[in-house]
Amino acid sequence: MAKQNTVFKDAFNRCLKLLAETSALPSEPELGATLGVSRTTIRAILTRMEELQLIAWDKRAKVVLRHPKAEDYYPAEETDSLSEIIERSFMRRILAGGAEPGMQINELELARDIGTGTTSVREFLIRFSRFGLIEKRPNSHWILKGFTREFALELTEVREMFELRSAASFAALDADHPAWQELERIEALHHEILADIDSRYRDFSELDERFHLLVHKSSSNRFIVDFYDIIAIVFHYHYQWNKTNARERNARALEEHLAYIAALKTRDGAQIEAACKRHLRSARETLLQSIQ
Amino acid sequence: MAKQNTVFKDAFNRCLKLLAETSALPSEPELGATLGVSRTTIRAILTRMEELQLIAWDKRAKVVLRHPKAEDYYPAEETDSLSEIIERSFMRRILAGGAEPGMQINELELARDIGTGTTSVREFLIRFSRFGLIEKRPNSHWILKGFTREFALELTEVREMFELRSAASFAALDADHPAWQELERIEALHHEILADIDSRYRDFSELDERFHLLVHKSSSNRFIVDFYDIIAIVFHYHYQWNKTNARERNARALEEHLAYIAALKTRDGAQIEAACKRHLRSARETLLQSIQ
DNA sequence: GAACTGTCTATTGTAGATAAAAGACAAAAA
DNA sequence: TTTTTGTCTTTTATCTACAATAGACAGTTC
Numbered sequence: 178m179a180k181q182n183t184v185f186k187d188a189f190n191r192c193l194k195l196l197a198e199t200s201a202l203p204s205e206p207e208l209g210a211t212l213g214v215s216r217t218t219i220r221a222i223l224t225r226m227e228e229l230q231l232i233a234w235d236k237r238a239k240v241v242l243r244h245p246k247a248e249d250y251y252p253a254e255e256t257d258s259l260s261e262i263i264e265r266s267f268m269r270r271i272l273a274g275g276a277e278p279g280m281q282i283n284e285l286e287l288a289r290d291i292g293t294g295t296t297s298v299r300e301f302l303i304r305f306s307r308f309g310l311i312e313k314r315p316n317s318h319w320i321l322k323g324f325t326r327e328f329a330l331e332l333t334e335v336r337e338m339f340e341l342r343s344a345a346s347f348a349a350l351d352a353d354h355p356a357w358q359e360l361e362r363i364e365a366l367h368h369e370i371l372a373d374i375d376s377r378y379r380d381f382s383e384l385d386e387r388f389h390l391l392v393h394k395s396s397s398n399r400f401i402v403d404f405y406d407i408i409a410i411v412f413h414y415h416y417q418w419n420k421t422n423a424r425e426r427n428a429r430a431l432e433e434h435l436a437y438i439a440a441l442k443t444r445d446g447a448q449i450e451a452a453c454k455r456h457l458r459s460a461r462e463t464l465l466q467s468i469q
Numbered sequence: 470m471a472k473q474n475t476v477f478k479d480a481f482n483r484c485l486k487l488l489a490e491t492s493a494l495p496s497e498p499e500l501g502a503t504l505g506v507s508r509t510t511i512r513a514i515l516t517r518m519e520e521l522q523l524i525a526w527d528k529r530a531k532v533v534l535r536h537p538k539a540e541d542y543y544p545a546e547e548t549d550s551l552s553e554i555i556e557r558s559f560m561r562r563i564l565a566g567g568a569e570p571g572m573q574i575n576e577l578e579l580a581r582d583i584g585t586g587t588t589s590v591r592e593f594l595i596r597f598s599r600f601g602l603i604e605k606r607p608n609s610h611w612i613l614k615g616f617t618r619e620f621a622l623e624l625t626e627v628r629e630m631f632e633l634r635s636a637a638s639f640a641a642l643d644a645d646h647p648a649w650q651e652l653e654r655i656e657a658l659h660h661e662i663l664a665d666i667d668s669r670y671r672d673f674s675e676l677d678e679r680f681h682l683l684v685h686k687s688s689s690n691r692f693i694v695d696f697y698d699i700i701a702i703v704f705h706y707h708y709q710w711n712k713t714n715a716r717e718r719n720a721r722a723l724e725e726h727l728a729y730i731a732a733l734k735t736r737d738g739a740q741i742e743a744a745c746k747r748h749l750r751s752a753r754e755t756l757l758q759s760i761q
Numbered sequence: 762g763a764a765c766t767g768t769c770t771a772t773t774g775t776a777g778a779t780a781a782a783a784g785a786c787a788a789a790a791a
Numbered sequence: 792t793t794t795t796t797g798t799c800t801t802t803t804a805t806c807t808a809c810a811a812t813a814g815a816c817a818g819t820t821c
Contacts, residue, residue, distance in 0.1 A: 178779090178780075178805075178806070179778080179779040179780040179781070179804070179805055179806065180779080180780050180781040180782075180803075180804045180805055180806090181780095181781080181804085181805080182780080182781060182782085183781095184608060184781075184782065185781075185782080204794075204795060204796090205795070205796070206794080206795070206796095207795095214782080214783090215782060215783040215784065216783085216784080216796090217781085217782055217783060217784080218781085218782060218783085220796095220797095221781090221782090236789090236790085236795085236796065236797095237790080237791090237795070237796080258804095259804080259805075283771090283772075284772075284773070285771080285772060285773085286772095293805085293806090294805055294806045294807075295772095295773085295806090295807095296588065296804085296805060296806070296807095297804080297805065297806090299592070299773090299774090300591070300592065300595055300804095300805095303592055303595050303596055304595055307599045307695075309691045309692060309695065315773095316476060316772095316773065316774080316811085316812055316813070317772080317773075317812085317813060317814090318772080318773085318813090328691075331689075331690040331691055331692055332692065334690055334692075335690065335692045335693065338630055338634070342630070397623075398623040398626055398627065399601045399614075399620075399623055400601060400623055400624065400627045400696070400699075401627065403599075403601065404692070407692075470775075470776070470809095470810075471774075471775055471776065471808075471809045471810040471811070472773075472774045472775055472776090472809080472810050472811040472812080473774085473775080473810095473811080474810085474811060474812085475811095476811075476812065477811075477812085496764075496765060496766090497765070497766070498764080498765070498766095499765095506812080506813085507812060507813040507814065508766090508813085508814080509811085509812055509813060509814080510811085510812065510813085512766090512767095513811090513812090528765085528766065528767095528819090528820080529765070529766080529820075529821085550774095551774080551775075552774095575801095575802075576802075576803070577801080577802060577803080578802095585775080585776085586775055586776040586777070587776085587777090587802095587803085588774085588775055588776070588777090589774080589775060589776090591803085591804090592774090592775095607803095608781085608782055608783070608802095608803065608804080609782085609783060609784090609802080609803075610783090610802080610803085762821105763820105763821090764819105764820085764821080765818105765819080765820070765821090766817105766818085766819070766820085767816105767817090767818080767819090768815100768816090768817090768818100769814105769815085769816085769817105770813105770814085770815075770816100771812105771813085771814080771815090772811105772812085772813070772814090773810105773811080773812070773813085774809100774810090774811080774812090775808100775809090775810090775811100776807105776808090776809090776810105777806105777807090777808085778805100778806085778807085778808105779804100779805085779806085779807105780803105780804090780805090780806105781802100781803080781804075781805100782801105782802085782803070782804090783800105783801080783802070783803085784799100784800085784801075784802090785798100785799085785800075785801090786797105786798090786799085786800100787796105787797090787798090787799105788795105788796085788797080788798100789794105789795080789796070789797090790793105790794085790795070790796085791792100791793085791794075791795085
């Protein structure tokens with residue numbers, strides 16, 4: 178197997194959903210634009226749909242014959258790209274498992290465990306190395322530096338620098354900048370979740386990322402925006418495997434966000450700085466508590 | 470060819486230099502530690518030296534038979550690792566050549582040009598992508614974002630944040646911290662170069678990196694230290710291909726460094742900040758001037 | 762008994778091959 | 792004349808294979 182056809186399978190599944198809502202599909206280029214794939218993949222999807230007697234396809238005519246059933250979809254685990262699988266598998270090892278700092282990482286062993294070739298593992302490790310959790314010894318193994326207290330402190334130090342600066346830039350954005358509308362939407366979502374916190378507190382993680390990324394983006398600095406990847410991945414997996422007091426933690430963070438958002442709206446530097454610092458300090462505490 | 474034996478060739482050349490200075494070589498493990506390679510490589514070197522009748526080798530006895538000649542050395546171009554070759558080749562293309570922002574980068578074409586496999590080029594691009602000059606479209610090509618004015622401004626913005634903070638940490642280091650001695654050595658080198666600026670101004674580049682890296686390291690923050698890689702590579706190639714007014718530019722920077730070093734020695738926050746800002750501002754100007 | 766050598770095994774770095782996916786271009790249709 | 796389709800070529804993602812290099816272990820030497 179040279180290449181997994183996950184792009185095809187994932188696009189096929191998404192196309193089935195489109196199909197459920199109409200009686201005929203649009204042109205190939207239009208479908209391609211909607212699903213974000215090339216025409217080659219679209220044609221493979223149409224061919225498969227024809228085989229399954231989901232549509233009758235003749236040139237421009239793509240008539241829907243029947244509604245898709247559950248068994249028409251490809252299973253979810255077949256639609257994940259290899260790099261997603263490797264990332265998840267690796268993060269579980271180093272965050273959840275008892276991975277000691279200083280441990281050696283073996284490309285071959287990792288590849289065997291995950292059931293993939295070494296090239297993909299290698300490329301993942303190279304990409305991942307920018308997160309500062311692993312380090313390469315040339316011509317030899319990788320070293321796991323570990324998700325330690327130092328790591329968390331160094332990460333949050335830079336985060337605070339970057340976010341304070343970004344928040345200040347945010348206040349300077351034109352009143353008609355789209356970011357203000359996005360901020361409104363995000364604020365509304367905060368109220369929605371808080372109103373139903375007991376059942377919806379798990380939605381916080383995604384909203385958190387959306388909010389902070391919006392702030393970072395207003396810095397207009399690729400290094401600041403790119404750095405947010407590191408924060409996002411750390412918090413993402415941290416939320417996923419650390420559920421103690423999740424409800425209280427998230428409720429508190431939501432309140433802090435609302436105060437932070439209110440401060441941004443005043444456009445007052447001092448208020449913004451205070452609200453931002455308050456939230457970041459408590460986010461850091463949460464992260465640190467999960468480490469020891 | 471599965472793997473180039475550049476490690477062997479480079480270590481062999483370095484070992485020849487050692488050999489020129491003694492009448493007998495030390496044990497295999499000791500040689501390995503000195504040259505930073507494994508015993509396997511050491512034994513390959515010794516075997517080769519025996520073949521060339523440079524030494525008589527019998528177990529522990531490694532008697533030098535003759536001095537190495539120029540033709541015993543491997544040519545310098547064979548001792549560069551593949552990733553160094555790819556990096557140089559790529560940087561020449563995008564910094565020196567007329568590479569337009571937005572241009573597509575083709576792995577296969579790059580590999581053919583450089584005369585290497587696609588795997589190595591691909592891994593290089595992944596590693597290089599953290600410098601913010603290129604960006605990947607999944608399942609498709611890379612985009613060259615280009616060494617533009619925006620890039621330089623974004624880079625220097627973060628640099629200023631990080632270096633100001635690092636300089637402040639430097640002032641807080643214990644008086645017996647080794648960094649102070651290194652600072653003394655660096656200061657002395659500045660004076661040496663300035664005293665003979667006409668013939669030695671080219672030595673500035675290396676000293677510049679050594680000085681700023683020392684400052685950044687005192688932050689004890691891996692993200693700040695790692696970020697210096699980006700600055701270093703940009704300035705490295707910038708100095709290499711942009712020689713206009715190099716003498717004046719470097720002389721001025723040396724003077725600014727000396728003022729900065731003097732400020733660090735006072736350990737006075739305000740003085741340090743002023744000297745640091747002054748130097749960084751002029752470094753930014755130099756970089757910007759080279760862009761348009 | 763501490764360090765060194767001989768020998769062997771395991772892992773990394775790189776090339777080459779191949780299916781999946783992107784994309785180019787001309788002919789066809791609206 | 793603009794968009795769509797049919798066909799073909801190019802490029803990417805990934806696997807496998809193999810030489811270079813690292814590293815382990817037992818026997819040997821000082």
